[in-house]
Amino acid sequence: RSEFEPILEAMEEAFHIGRHGRVPVVISHHKCAGAKNWGRTQETLKLFDRVRQTQDVSCDCYPYSASSSTLDLKQITDEFDIVITWSEPHSEMAGQSLRDIAGAWSMSLHEAGKRLMPAGAIYYNMDEQDVRRVLRYPLTMVGSDGLPNDPMPHPRLWGAFPRVLGHYSRDEGLFPLTVAVHKMSGMSAARYQLPQRGLIKTGYYADLVLFDALKVKDSATFSQPQQPAAGIDAVWVNGVLSYQHQAVTGLRAGRFLCRQGNTIDRSKA
Secondary structure, eight states: OOSSTTHHHHHHHHHHHHHHHTOOEEETTOOOOSGGGTTTHHHHHHHHHHHTTTSOEEEEEOSOSOEEEEOOGGGOOSSSOEEEEEESSOGGGTTSBHHHHHHHHTSOHHHHHHHHOSEEEEEOOSOHHHHHHHHHSTTEEEOOOOOTTSSSOOTHHHHHHHHIIIIIIIITOSSOHHHHHHHTTHHHHHHTTOTTOSSOOTTSOOOEEEEOTTTOBOOOOSSSOOOOOBSEEEEEETTEEEEETTEEOSOOOOOOOOOOSOSSOGGGO
């Protein structure tokens, strides 16, 4: 419902729906967005701690303190920086802050936003300490998504997982490498009930990444988001070599995965 100031009420609503439906709840992209919300992950994680005692709940988080999407007039504010990534009517403004554009045009931020649309934007609407706090939380999986057809997509499309392995685990020591890997593999497979996935075991599907723990690093940035990560030597999908030498091999062995099992006890329904 909201990642901004009503976040506790939004989480309570989601948990209520989960209890009513007797299904697990995953708060996706958990964050406290907006300057007035910074620091409140201390409250949201306390809520998780309380609810997890009686309910199956978890969350995921992407490892960046800025979001990126299409320009949304409802999110325009002077409380944090907003950078325009593309604009159909004013492509020359790409890479400039909305504040500077509005100043150059002698108009308000909202007026400038309307003039730029349709457009894309980076919103520096999170606090780095909140991001770290959520990533470190035991129930948090590493997640990502993005707009691949966007002219300037969020760098998490290319860099989310290597950023956790390199920056947050190795360089910042937020958690051990084994925990980092588990948060993006075994934990996710267990959460979404994907059998024979997420672990390296006999009889499991060979979804494997060969990387150098000392070199793995995200290369994608907000200004140059479509950059392959460093330190990843090879990727196998279902046992087929799909990526090597920083290039795809052209062999595609992926398949749609369905959750197995049933989270509802029908005998009590």
